Amino acid sequence: MPTHDLLQGLAVFERGWLSSNNLLIHAAPGEPGALLVDTGHVDHAPQTVALVRDALAGRPLARVVNTHLHSDHCGGNAALARAFGVPVAVPPGQADAVRAWDEDALSYRATGQRIARFGVDALLAPGEAFVAGGREWEVLAAPGHDPHSVMLLDRAHGVLVSADALWEHGFGVVFPELTGESGFDDVAAVLETIASLPLKAVIPGHGAPFGDVATALARARARIAGFKADPARHARHALKVLVKYHLMEERAQALDALLDWAEAAPLMAALWQRFPPPGVATRRAWLLQVLEELAAAGALARDGDQVRDLP
Ligand SMILES: [Zn+2]
Structure with a gap:
């Protein structure tokens, strides 16, 4: 199946590097509204709201979910929740830190990055699944780049929302390794998980969706081996x-x-x-x-x- 058929009903806003991509999963008949995966950087929040509003063309948004809570993935949460009156779901690992707005437990103080405070209404827990856009999405744990990150898998169509665990050319910085925790092995294990999935297309956190998963995996494996060695x-x-x-x-x-x-x-x-x-x-x-x-x-x-x- 060509990539545009695999991605039918999915609108990918490819944003660059300061903002992560946003994925809008349009509602299928009978669903209460569309679902937005990741919201970009706080500086781009008005633009993200405008992109989503434009793509919805008057139809409702039902929910915002985050793959992980780096500032380039959830900076628009507050603006989206306000603009559309929708709940926000995050992976469970840092939900309490968000509720308490603990900027030390979150990464914003350590990295000196900007963010707008947002709330948590629901959890996106690994092992669970939900339906959006008429597709079933499995929530998969993807530690490494971030210990609490998740990916979303539409197994029936072979589509993976990989966040920063796999890009066409690489993956995100392995943050735990910078502070003496382990992360390289987690990255490698998640790459093997991805390799075991029946994938036809990957929607990464940055860069365009791609179909040649094997080549991306080969590049990523070589890169993580190089980092582990040095x-x-x-x-x-x-x-x-x-x-x-x-x-x-x-x-x-x-x-x-x-x-x-x-x-x-x-x-x-x-x-x-x-x-x-x-x-x-x-x-x-x-x-x-x-x-x-x-x-x-x-x-x-x-x-x-x-x-x-x-x-
Ligand atoms: Zn990230």
Whole structure:
């Protein structure tokens, strides 16, 4: 079956990197309304509301669910819940942290990322299933990138909503490994779970939906093996991702303010402690080196005192 048939009734809003993709599962006859998977970054929330409103064309939205609670996946939750008056369901692992709005237990303080507080109305628990768009969706645990993340599987059509566990070219930073917990083995195990599924299409958390799952899995397996063999390389990759993400949030920032942010974010301190780069004396020097590497890769530009994000 061609991909457009497999994805019938599913609207994928491909957003980029600051915002995750959003998947709108249009309601089948008899269902109370559409379901939205992930809501993007808080800075894009008005745009997300507009995209959803446009795609619904007057029909109701019934529910918002999150694959996991990183700021690029749930930043629009509050705006969507307000705009459409709908409940929000999250994976169970961090539901209490959301209810108490514990920004330490959630990742927002550690990473120094922006978010708008939202509420939890229901859980999306691994092992359960629900019907949306006339399809049955199984909730699968997908620890690794985030210990509490889930994926959604429409087994009958072979469609997987993989979040950040598998992209066409890679997967999300393995955050537990940055703070001394294990994550690489979880990533590898989830890749094997994905390999065992009868898949025809994957809707990732970032990038376009893809059908060549075997090639994506081969790339991801090689990547996780490389990180496992050299955790310091993964840590440096993570540092670049965090700095780039921050610059996407800020768009442009004075160098001193950027360095202050990096010095204040606890995850940066943890990276410096756990993976001290050889031959670099200070955190500031280390950050400057990383900024230079990001500039050389075309990810940012230095204009005098200003550091500017390059899309
Ligand atoms: Zn994520």
